[in-house]
Amino acid sequence: MNEEFLVTSRADMERRGWNQLDFVYINGDAYVDHPGFAAAVIGRVLESRGYRVGIISQPDWHSAEPFKALGRPRLGALITAGNLDSMLNEKTAAKKFRSTDNYSPGGIAGKRPERATIVYANRMREAYKDVPIIIGGIEASLRRFAHYDYWSDKVRHSILLDSKADILSYGMGEHSVVEIADALAEGKNVAEMYHIRGICYVTSRPPISEKTVLCPSYEEVKADKKAFARAFKIQYEEQDPFYGRTIIQPSENRYVVQTPPALPLTTEEMDAVYELPFTRRWHPDYDDCGGVPALHEVQFSLTSHRGCFGHCHFCAITSHQGPIVQNRSHESLIREAVHMTHLPGFKGYIHDVGGPTANFRHPACKKQLTAGVCKDRHCIGSEICPNLDTSHDDYLKLLQEIRHIPRVKKVFVRSGLRYDYLLADHNKKFVEELCRYHVSGQLKVAPEHVVKHVTDLMGKADVHAFLTFKKWFDEANRKLGKKQYLVPYFMSSHPGCTLADAIILAEFLRDMHMQPEQVQDFIPTPGSLSTAMYYTGMNPLTGEKVYVARRPEEKQMQRALMQYKNPANYDIVYKALCIAGRRDLIGYGSHCLIPPRRPGKARMEKTAGRAGNRRPGNPGRKGRTLQDRQRHGFR
Template identity: 85%
Template sequence: MREKFLVTSREDMERRGWDQLDFVYINGDAYVDHPGFAAALIGRVLESRGYRVGIISQPDWHSDEPFKQLGRPRLAALITAGNLDSMLNEKTAAKKFRSHDSYSPGGEAGRRPERATIVYANRMREAYKDVPIIIGGIEASLRRFAHYDYWSNKVRHSILLDSKADILSYGMGEHSVVEIADALAEGKTVAEMYDIRGICYVTSRPPISDKTVVCPSYEEVKADKLAFARAFKMQYEEQDPFYGKTLIQPSENRFVVQTPPTLPLTTEEMDAIYELPFQRRWHPDYDAAGGVPALHEVQFSLTSQRGCFGHCHFCAIASHQGRIIQHRSHESLVRETERMTHLPGFKGYIHDVGGPTANFRHVACAKQLKDGACRNRHCIGSETCPNLDTSHDDYVKLLREIRSVKGVKKVFVRSGLRYDYVLADHNKAFVKELCQYHVSGQLKVAPEHVVKHVTDLMGKADVQAFLKFKDWFDEANRELGKKQYLVPYFMSSHPGCTLKDAVALAEFLRDMHMQPEQVQDFIPTPGSLSTAMYYTGLNPLTGEKVYVARRPEEKQMQRALMQYKNPANYDIVYKALCLAGRRDLIGYGPKCLIAPRRHQAGRRPDKAGRPAAPSRRQGRGTAKTRKFR
């Protein structure tokens, strides 16, 4: 079984007759041989090009010895923190340590360092001083320029400078990493690779020309939030592979240079990548620990496309994968489905068919494949572009083909579904087919908020779109005789959201009889537009001021208001309603969120909802009421 995986030990190398690897890949996650895991994907791509690749997963970073276990690589060391930013993986929005890590064996937390890319790169440099170091993955990609770091609450250097890496491969790195590998194999120096697309590097001699854009320096953005906003806007506007220019940011007598993004993968290229010989399971070394929990969600899922033109402002997918949709062919996805039906543990259920957004199956408009995505316009969100191609025909056809494969009982759609895109297509038939064949009792959607100026700042449709889609969804299920439900996700403390806005969301949840079990608190992760708003208090695209909830107590209030029925939240909800001037929501009436503080036995409301006269014994109260004081 081990021989079907990428090399992870000296014994694996000996079995293959290898005395040296071309690339040693340091991986912050456990090694899962599935295309949904970045290290496996890049490792398999390099292997398919004839390179010898070995993976060291979650090495003990307290010395350089674990980084030597596969020997000195012939060409370079590759480094990724894993599928998540290591700080986000470790800590919550309240900066508390998480007790579980889905990307580690058995879900064990604490198996990677903070700022893993930097730590791993420095240890690898200690181990082999003259081996080129290439960093990549989501952590490196989104920290490629000077950036705001929420966990230290300061502006940090480009991760290239702190890691002392030679090259940073940003975005989805299949094109750039192969070009880097080929250049190294030809004997080129790092400096001779500076024309490769999709990379960043540090130099003392920047390539200034009419094809470059110079951003405010690290020193400027660290000292001045307005300069930070300007720098972000420049970087934001040059992320298109068709018109994006080379970006340059001075930093302490050096220059961080970003070459234009790589061109989108063709359908043939995507098919070839996703049909590489992935085992679709964790490495056997993790069997004793019970495996790697993150695999369960994706093991029997199909990635049909990548990229997202929805561009939610709090999401970094547009900066990492791009706004131009790249998709696989129906034939490739059907072949993968057929192979999946023969895998151990497959019970007939395809858990998902999609990508960052399930129903974004093709480019937003034909123009994008020639001229790129519009620089200063969004395809969909608070407004919908009239040129948007909203057809769901190809996606529906794909789902039908997959569910007709022998051995498949049910095909679910569980990745994000943009209901405003469905509405723009005026496609009730799609909703009915979705409800009939592809919903497992619940469908997750993400309205995120209900106040328009907040959803505008999020890049989301307003709440009326959600309500209209809900009507369509409920109507389809009535016609089908099914009881199925929408599970909406809402976010607290996003830039622009005041305490009064949070109360409005709580009232909406009350009126819709929704009780969210989990609440998503906005986390300012590097690289997103919302994070730039959070740090600067400005919308970098417009220059308008934006309210930001920064105090931990206010963030706690906004979060608690979404779960106002939870007795543990009573005191903080009470305080929030008082501060928001909404004491009218404290009482016994049908519109009230919580009872008065001195609610107790013996004080029952009358038929009109008014509290009865206070009891003479109200001073002491019962044990049940005392806990709310």
């Protein structure tokens, strides 16, 4: 049975008659053979090209011995921390350890080290000194330049330097990893691969030319936040496969070099990747501990596309998957859906058909396919580009075709809907069909905030778009006689959001009779524009100053205000209202957020009032679960 999976043991190698592997793949997650998991995708892609690949998942990193479990690889070692940054996977916004890990067997936390890419690479180097090491995945991709690390609160080197890897493959990786493998198979050394798109390398002789751009050095960005902002702006604006230049960042006496991004996959290439022989199961080694929780949500889901032109500033998907949407054909998706209906455990429900954003099924405009994305404007966000192709016809037809497949009872849309894009299409028919066939009682949407200067800094539409979509959604459900609800996601403490702004959001929730069960405090993850704002206190794209809530107490206040009805939050909400000078919201009136304190708490009230006098609010200053739906590819 294990021959259906990629090799994970010497016994698997013996059954196949293999004495040596071409590549050993060190994986920070449990091995799940499904296209939503990085190691499976890259492993299957290399296997389809004739390479022998073995996976070592979550090795004990306390010595090099577990890294030798499959022997010395003939060509190289591939290393990824997993589908998420290992620090984000381990710790919360409050820097506390998470109690579970959905990417580990049984959901048990602690199966991978902090900064897993660095640790794994160093252990592999210890195991086999001269084996080429290629790092990739979301952790490596988003830490490829000097970057701000929230958990240590400092600027760190490029992960290439700390890991001492030979090559970093950034982005989704199918193109670059195959080119690297072919070059190694031809006997080429690393220096002969510097032309490959989608990689980073370290050199003492940078390729200076009119096709390269030099950004501020590690030493500069560490010492000067304005230099950090300049470096980020250069990196942000050059991440386009059509016009992006090679980026060079000095670091001490060396240079980190990023080649231009890999070209987007064609529809035919996308179809080929997702129709590789995935078992869509976790490895049987995990059966006794209950499997891998992360599989449950995606096991019977379809990835229809990748890439996102949404430009949410706190999200790393655009940096990793790219802003140009790459889609699969209807025929490929239907074949996968039909195959899915015959799998054990399928009960007639396809949980999702989508990608980073469900209704972004095609590139934002035709120009992107030949000239790339616009450098000086976004497709959507606080404003919508007049050239944006907003048609939902293809996505609607796809959903119709899949729901008519025999044995399919229901097809849901759960991967997030960009409602401002839908409104731009003026397509109430799509909303009605969505409500009739593709909502399971609740539809998740992400307005994130309601104050305009905050949503502008987030790269999101303002609250009026959410209210208009809610009206359309409610009208459609009344017409259909259905009781279905929107579940909006909001974020606290995003750069630009003051305590006064957080109170405005709480008042909005009060007026809309909304009580969010889950709220997200902004986490500054490497690679995002919002993280650059958080660290520098400015918008790198404009140079404008941005208010940042840094104190743990203020972050706690902003978060608690979104759940002001929770009795456990009473004291912190009370203090927040006093500090902000909003005692008018304390009382029994319909406009009040919380009731007054009981007499026995009067002393605490007095203390909170004095605290407010010492640190007055300043409403005039301007100021995601895990944040990335990071799916697929070499992460």
